[in-house]
Amino acid sequence: xxxxxxxxxxxxxxxxxxxxxxxxxxxxxxxxxxxxxxxxxxxxxxxxxxxxxxxxxxxxxxxxxxxxxxxxxxxxxxxxxxxxxxxxxxxxxxxxxxxxxxxxxxxxxxxxxxxxxxxxxxxxxxxxxxxxxxxxxxxxxxxxxxxxxxxxxxx
Amino acid sequence: xxxxxxxxxxxxxxxxxxxxxxxxxxxxxxxxxxxxxxxxxxxxxxxxxxxxxxxxxxxxxxxxxxxxxxxxxxxxxxxxxxxxxxxxxxxxxxxxxxxxxxxxxxxxxxxxxxxxxxxxxxxxxxxxxxxxxxxxxxxxxxxxxxxxxxxxxxxxxxxxxxxxxxxxxxxxxxxxxxxxxxxxxxxxxxxxxxxxxxxxxxxxxxxxxxxxxxxxxxxxxxxxxxxxxxxxxxxxxxxxxxxxxxxxxxxxxxxxxxxxxxxxxxxxxxxxxxxxxxxxxxxxxxxxxxxxxxxxxxxxxxxxxxxxxxxxxxxxxxxxxxxxxxxxxxxxxxxxxxxxxxxxxxxxxxxxxxxxxxxxxxxxxxxxxxxxxxxxxxxxxxxxxxxxxxxxxxxxxxxxxxxxxxxxxxxxxxxxxxxxxxxxxxxxxxxxxxxxxxxxxxxxxxxxxxxxxxxxxxxxxxxxxxxxxxxxxxxxxxxxxxxxxxxxxxxxxxxxxxxxxxxxxxxxxxxxxxxxxxxxxxxxxxxxxxxxxxxxxxxxxxxxxxxxxxxxxxxxxxxxxxxxxxxxxxxxxxxxxxxxxxxxxxxxxxxxxxxxxxxxxxxxxxxxxxxxxxxxxxxxxxxxxxxxxxxxxxxxxxxxxxxxxxxxxxxxxxxxxxxxxxxxxxxxxxxxxxxxxxxxxxxxxxxxxxxxxxxxxxxxxxxxxxxxxxxxxxxxxxxxxxxxxxxxxxxxxxxxxxxxxxxxxxxxxxxxxxxxxxxxxxxxxxxx
Numbered sequence: 055x056x057x058x059x060x061x062x063x064x065x066x067x068x069x070x071x072x073x074x075x076x077x078x079x080x081x082x083x084x085x086x087x088x089x090x091x092x093x094x095x096x097x098x099x100x101x102x103x104x105x106x107x108x109x110x111x112x113x114x115x116x117x118x119x120x121x122x123x124x125x126x127x128x129x130x131x132x133x134x135x136x137x138x139x140x141x142x143x144x145x146x147x148x149x150x151x152x153x154x155x156x157x158x159x160x161x162x163x164x165x166x167x168x169x170x171x172x173x174x175x176x177x178x179x180x181x182x183x184x185x186x187x188x189x190x191x192x193x194x195x196x197x198x199x200x201x202x203x204x205x206x207x208x209x
Numbered sequence: 210x211x212x213x214x215x216x217x218x219x220x221x222x223x224x225x226x227x228x229x230x231x232x233x234x235x236x237x238x239x240x241x242x243x244x245x246x247x248x249x250x251x252x253x254x255x256x257x258x259x260x261x262x263x264x265x266x267x268x269x270x271x272x273x274x275x276x277x278x279x280x281x282x283x284x285x286x287x288x289x290x291x292x293x294x295x296x297x298x299x300x301x302x303x304x305x306x307x308x309x310x311x312x313x314x315x316x317x318x319x320x321x322x323x324x325x326x327x328x329x330x331x332x333x334x335x336x337x338x339x340x341x342x343x344x345x346x347x348x349x350x351x352x353x354x355x356x357x358x359x360x361x362x363x364x365x366x367x368x369x370x371x372x373x374x375x376x377x378x379x380x381x382x383x384x385x386x387x388x389x390x391x392x393x394x395x396x397x398x399x400x401x402x403x404x405x406x407x408x409x410x411x412x413x414x415x416x417x418x419x420x421x422x423x424x425x426x427x428x429x430x431x432x433x434x435x436x437x438x439x440x441x442x443x444x445x446x447x448x449x450x451x452x453x454x455x456x457x458x459x460x461x462x463x464x465x466x467x468x469x470x471x472x473x474x475x476x477x478x479x480x481x482x483x484x485x486x487x488x489x490x491x492x493x494x495x496x497x498x499x500x501x502x503x504x505x506x507x508x509x510x511x512x513x514x515x516x517x518x519x520x521x522x523x524x525x526x527x528x529x530x531x532x533x534x535x536x537x538x539x540x541x542x543x544x545x546x547x548x549x550x551x552x553x554x555x556x557x558x559x560x561x562x563x564x565x566x567x568x569x570x571x572x573x574x575x576x577x578x579x580x581x582x583x584x585x586x587x588x589x590x591x592x593x594x595x596x597x598x599x600x601x602x603x604x605x606x607x608x609x610x611x612x613x614x615x616x617x618x619x620x621x622x623x624x625x626x627x628x629x630x631x632x633x634x635x636x637x638x639x640x641x642x643x644x645x646x647x648x649x650x651x652x653x654x655x656x657x658x659x660x661x662x663x664x665x666x667x668x669x670x671x672x673x674x675x676x677x678x679x680x681x682x683x684x685x686x687x688x689x690x691x692x693x694x695x696x697x698x699x700x701x702x703x704x705x706x707x708x709x710x711x712x713x714x715x716x717x718x719x720x721x722x723x724x725x726x727x728x729x730x731x732x733x734x735x736x737x738x739x740x741x742x743x744x745x746x747x748x749x750x751x752x753x754x755x756x757x758x759x760x761x762x763x764x765x766x767x768x769x770x771x772x773x774x775x776x777x778x779x780x781x782x783x784x785x786x787x788x789x790x791x792x793x794x795x796x797x798x799x800x801x802x803x804x805x806x807x808x809x810x811x812x813x814x815x816x817x818x819x820x821x822x823x824x825x826x827x828x829x830x831x832x833x834x835x836x837x838x839x840x841x842x843x844x845x846x847x848x849x850x851x852x853x854x855x856x857x858x859x860x861x862x863x864x865x866x867x868x869x870x871x872x873x874x875x876x877x878x879x880x881x882x883x884x885x886x887x888x889x890x891x892x893x894x895x896x897x898x899x900x901x902x903x904x905x906x907x908x909x910x911x912x913x914x915x916x917x918x919x920x921x922x923x924x925x926x927x928x929x930x931x932x933x934x935x936x937x938x939x940x941x942x943x944x945x946x947x948x949x950x951x952x953x954x955x956x957x958x959x960x961x962x963x964x965x966x967x968x969x970x971x972x973x974x975x976x977x
Contacts, residue, residue, distance in 0.1 A: 091238035092231015094457070096407040097490045101899035104407050132231035145229040149221060152869045156687030157228030158408045158457025164229060183908035190899065192407055192458045193687050194876030196907040198869055 061125035065090075066134025074121035080114075081105045083121035084131060092132035092161045096190070103189035106162035107131050113169040115188075132161035135168065144168055147206035148199075155193035163189045167203045176207050215699035216927045219865035220706050223691040224455065233455045236411050236425045237487060245274055245479060247472050247486040248319035250309040250326045251496070252301035255337075255565040255892030256350070257330035259299055262309060267325040272318030275478050276326070278309045282474060286441040287533025288433065288465040290365070290372060291358040292351060293568075295441070295470035301330070302350055302530035303567055304892040305495040312475045312484055337892060339527040339562035340504055342370040350530060350563035360660075362815060363536045370563040372528055373536035375543035377557035377821030379615055385519025385554025389510025393590050396506050398958040399579040401499040401527070401887040404572055405904060406686075408457020409493040412469040413485035414476035422473065423450045429463045429684045430724030435716050437466040442473060450717040456686035460877070461571035462498045463686070464726045465534050494897040498570025499887055501535055501561075502527040503542075503579040507587045510554075515597050515605045520615075522546045524559040524580065529569035536561050538569070541658035542576035544616040544816060544825045548584035549625055549654040550603075551612035557821070565892045573877060573934045575727060577655045578941065585651040585942030586957065589949060599946065600633055603652050608831070617822040624857060624920040625652060625831045631916045632835035632853040645842055646850065647951025650835045651939035656826030657727030657931065661813035665733040666720040667741040669698060669804035671749070675769075675783030677704050679711040679738060682722030683730045688933050689866040690730050696862050697735050697926050701742025702804075703766045704783070720807075728931030731862060732828060735926035737806040745804025753786045755798045812924065828922050828930045832856035834875065834939030838947040845967030847883065847948060853914040854939070859922035859930040871915045871936045878940025880905035884960050 058073045065088060074083055084093050084107065093116060096104035100115040107116045108130040135142040144164050147153070154160040163186065170177055170185035177185070182203050191199065227233040264276045279298035287293045296307045309326050313319035336342035336350065347370055351357070355367030363373045386392060413425040422444065428434045431451035439446045456463060468486060475484040488496065503526050510519035524542060528535045543559035561569075572578075588606075592599035607625045614620060633650055657663075668680040679698045683690045691711045699706045714722070722734055746766065753771035754761040757780070763773050772780030791797050816823035837851040854875045861867040884903040888895040896902040921928030945956045954969035 085238075089240075090231070091234070094235070094408070095237070096409075097899055099490070099898065101490075102407055136230050141226070141230065148229045149225040152219075152222060152225075152865050154228055154687070155689070155869060155873060156406070156408070156456060156458045157224065157233050158235065158406070160228050161231045187906050187908040190407060190904060190906055192405055192460070192877070192904065193869075194873035194880075194905065194910070195869060196876060196905075196910040197872050197913060199907060 059122050061122055063124045063126065064128045066130055076122060078121045079117050080119040080121050080124060081116040084116055090131045090133050094158055094161060103166060104159050104162045106165045106189065108165055108169055111169065111172060113166045132165060135164065142168065144171065144206040147202040151198045151202040151205065153198035153202040154195050159189060159191045163191065163199060170203070171207050177203065213700060213927060215696045215706055216862050217860060217864065219863055220692065220696060222689060222866065223695055223711060224685065235408055235457055236413060236427060236454045239425065239454070241413070241415065241483045243482050245312045245314060245475070245482045245484045246316040246319045247310055247312050247475055247484055248323045249307040249471065250323045250328065252297065252304060252306040252308050254301060254330045254332050255304045256333045256335035257301050258333060259297060259301065259308065260329040260331050263327040264309065267311060267322040270318065270322040270325055272313045272315055273322045274312045274314065275475060276309055276311050277474055282470070284441045286437050286466055286470055288437065289360045289363060290533050290536050293531040293533045303565055305567065306530065307471065310471050310475065335565040335892065336370065337564055337566055337889065339525050339564055342562045342564045343525065343560055345369065350565060363540065364818065371560055372532040372563055373539050373561040375540045375559040375821060376819060377543050377546060377555060377615055378819065379617055379822065380554035382519055382521060382554045382556040386510040388512065388518040390513045391511050391594050392508065393511065393587065393594055394508045395587055395590055396957060397583040397586060399503040399582055400958070401502045402572065402881050402885045403494050403499055403887055403902060404460040404462040405494065406458025406460060406462065409488040409490060410463065410468050410497055411487045412472055413483050414472040415483045416476040416480050418480045420448050421450065422448060422476070424469050425452050425454065426469045427456050427463050428453050428467070428469065429456065429459045429686060429726055430465065431684065431714050431716050432682055432721055433724050434466045434469050438469060438473065441470060450715065452715045453684045454713055456684055459686035460573045461575065461726065464571045464724055467497055491897045494902065495567055495894045499529065499567045500572040501529065501538060501569035505583045507583050509587055509591060511591050511595065513595065515595060515602050517550060517552050517606050519554040520547055520552045522557040526561050527564050527566055527569060528561040529564060529566045531568045532561050532563060534571055535569040537658060538571060538576040542580040544821055545577065545614065546580060547615040548581045549608055549652040549831055550606040551608050552606065555615045557615065566889055567894060571726065573874065574655065574937050575658045575934065577938045581653060581938050582942050585939065586945060589946045600629065600638060600650055603629055607652060614826065616816060616825050618824045618826055620829050622859065622920050622922050623829065623831060624918060627918055628831050628833040628855045628857055631855045631918065632833045635853040635914050636835045636837050636851045638835070645951055646837065646839045647947045647949065648835065648837045649943045649945065649947030649950055650833060651942035651946060652833050653935055653938035654829055654831045655728065655935050655938060656829045657729035659723065659727050659729055659827065661815065662809055663723035664807065664809040665722045665737040666807040667734065667737040668720050669702065669741045669745045671745055671787045671802040673788035675704070675787045676708040677702060679709055680719045681711070681734050681738060682714045682719045683734050684725040685713050686725065688870060689863060690725065692866060693731055693862040694734060694738050697738045698742045700927065701739050702746055703768045705768055728830065728933040728935065729827065731929050731931040732925045733808055735929060736808040739926045740806030740808065741804040744806060745802055748802045748804065749786055752799045752802065753781055756781050756786065756792065828925060830857060830930050830932055830935050832935050832939065834943040836943045836947045838944060838951060840948055840951050840966060842970055845963035845970065847944065847961055847966060849911040852911050854936055855916040855918055856932045856936055857918040857920050858932050859925050860919055860928035861917045862929050864917060867917055867932065868915050870933055871917065872913050874934065874936025875913050875940055876905050876910055878937035882941035882944045882959050882961060886960050
């Protein structure tokens with residue numbers, strides 16, 4: 055068995071204490087140990103952005119971070135964006151603009167956009183292009199994504 | 210057409226909330242039961258005899274449960290030409306081909322065990338260029354070609370690497386060239402590309418001791434997976450259940466059967482376990498379908514007035530190591546070989562050639578991007594030769610109502626001219642805006658490439674409260690099928706879309722649909738759903754008629770109540786009709802309402818083996834792309850200033866989703882035009898990741914002006930036709946044509962990378 059470490063962290067507002075295998079990526083930990091499967095794997099090497107989550111409010115590719123680095127930190131995944139049955143305004147804007155097709159890149163895309171709006175409440179097209187350039191969408195919903203992010207940032 | 214209430218409205222996607230909240234379940238998100246993890250041992254040579262496979266060290270590795278090799282998979286698999294081994298038997302034909310598969314209790318153990326398998330090969334002479342591969346003395350990739358089962362509309366040449374030679378002879382080619390004032394000859398090349406859906410291929414299998422096999426797959430076509438597994442593993446279809454959950458993008462690579470077979474024998478060894486395989490990005494790029502590369506030669510005869518009198522088209526396709534599916538791409542490109550133009554005399558030879566490159570197969574467009582690249586570039590050369598406006602050449606030769614395709618099929622319901630003019634008007638066609646700026650256009654057309662008996666069916670169940678379940682066999686890979694089908698059902702049933710449930714396919718419960726490919730589902734499944742809805746509505750009226758004691762013809766249904774048109778007070782709620790089915794005396798009237806619909810094309814035929822003439826198209830979808838570019842002469846970088854795309858949807862079932870689809874296809878086309886090319890070195894893919902294989906991202910995607918044209922399709926449900934693939938086809942030639950307009954340089958291939966553009970500029974400068 056691989057070596058394990060106890061880590062304490064907050065996930066989607068809830069404090070947790072868990073064992074994490076040394077060497078396990080945060081992505082695998084989120085999916086396999088926390089059973090939060092909204093976070094997706096697309097490349098495992100930080101190229102596609104499907105696995106982006108917020109770690110202490112910063113968007114990170116969870117496939118490039120070790121689970122043990124979660125210790126003492128605050129993790130937000132796509133599941134944490136809707137609270138008490140209320141969707142985040144970005145989620146609603148993605149629906150209103152049909153800013154996705156297959157939906158596989160969507161959780162990562164929304165988390166990147168959330169971090170952008172938190173940092174810059176009224177982003178320009180250039181800001182959006184820069185912030186989301188690490189999130190690949192093969193269905194090509196980019197035009198709708200730009201519109202959705204702008205729409206959500208106005209509210 | 211009567212006013213439509215649901216079809217033609219932009220209702221919210223059925224899967225919208227699930228997808229934005231992370232709740233949509235893709236197959237890797239399912240926890241089904243105790244799991245074993247499978248990994249492949251892949252070939253390290255492109256063509257070689259397998260001398261020995263030593264699995265002893267791997268078997269001893271902790272956590273390993275089983276290792277299988279080709280001898281455990283005795284039958285081949287394939288859609289049209291049954292040429293593919295699930296695991297290589299005796300020899301390998303491409304780099305990365307599976308030679309063994311390991312099941313272990315963790316992914317890590319499986320991956321470690323794979324490294325411990327030792328395979329000894331005797332390398333064989335290989336072919337990597339189909340032009341070489343089709344020569345009589347080329348090394349054979351498949352020695353047994355003559356013994357393979359094949360659908361008898363394909364024409365392999367045993368003893369060679371030619372897996373299909375499609376011939377087309379329309380009119381009189383010699384006469385066509387005699388009538389011409391000019392003859393133009395060009396050669397073109399289109400490289401391999403990869404679909405790279407963000408979700409890679411995945412499959413899982415479970416075997417229960419009663420002989421039931423359940424397969425979860427990222428398949429675009431669960432029914433075809435069932436059909437091919439049934440044949441390969443010699444099982445009856447009712448003992449195979451295939452489930453396709455939401456799919457994270459398909460674009461053709463998940464059509465047919467792909468990797469499902471790998472895990473089936475492993476699952477049979479471990480009843481009760483779910484054996485799952487997840488392809489890594491590298492495995493997905495090297496080991497699943499690529500777009501077939503195309504080497505083509507066009508010779509065109511034209512009159513002074515711009516009319517094309519003759520077209521001779523030779524296409525040599527790199528089918529890769531297996532062409533079980535690819536043979537049909539070669540056929541489709543052949544029977545469509547005059548593109549969107551009515552050319553009276555056509556001679557086409559389209560060859561599918563085995564090589565030792567990765568497996569060729571379907572990609573969005575199914576040969577049309579590659580074939581129409583040549584057509585649309587050739588038209589540019591024609592315009593140049595004649596000194597005519599390229600738009601004018603397209604309008605003169607473009608198909609109209611009553612025109613014939615290369616296969617001689619008469620097209621109806623066409624307004625190609627409107628498609629062209631809409632986009633050229635948008636970008637200000639004819640006005641030169643600056644020294645390094647240029648404008649370009651391309652037309653496009655595609656029909657679904659499907660067997661003439663490819664069917665669809667639908668079942669609609671009316672629940673006790675008057676809500677409905679629509680069951681169809683199509684897959685949801687993002688195209689919006691679930692939403693469109695719910696709208697078509699709502700229209701026919703008069704029950705609003707928010708009272709209709711529709712889910713992803715499961716072959717044990719959802720009715721047959723051939724495949725979600727070829728932009729066919731809106732039409733074919735739409736026809737079946739419409740029929741099922743009408744059937745259910747008829748039953749609603751019959752039950753209500755009995756209940757209310759009013760003739761059925763007098764009744765109408767507004768979604769909530771069925772009432773008499775003569776006396777609206779005589780009415781019953783849909784709940785009463787659907788649930789009680791009883792008179793006030795307690796006597797029953799009818800059981801639950803179940804609507805059924807099934808569809809098979811009746812307007813398609815086989816093609817003459819010598820002339821390729823016949824009716825291969827279920828429907829034809831036209832469109833056009835126009836762009837304005839500015840090229841930096843110092844760096845060769847192309848900047849897209851304007852990008853306009855039109856598509857004739859017949860009737861947009863959901864205009865918003867139709868527009869997203871049009872944008873998405875245009876962006877994929879843009880991505881292939883500017884960035885994408887799979888690079889092989891002796892069969893080894895050199896760029897099997899997103900850093901080396903760049904695709905369009907948000908920061909290099911321009912604004913697109915999109916236009917949905919609606920020329921109703923007479924056979925389509927409410928006039929609709931499919932548009933999923935088409936928007937991609939015109940983008941690369943339109944951009945190349947615009948760059949040529951800007952700089953006066955020619956391109957016979959793409960992507961138009963800065964390096965390639967810069968070289969073309971330098972070459973032109975050197976010539977002076």
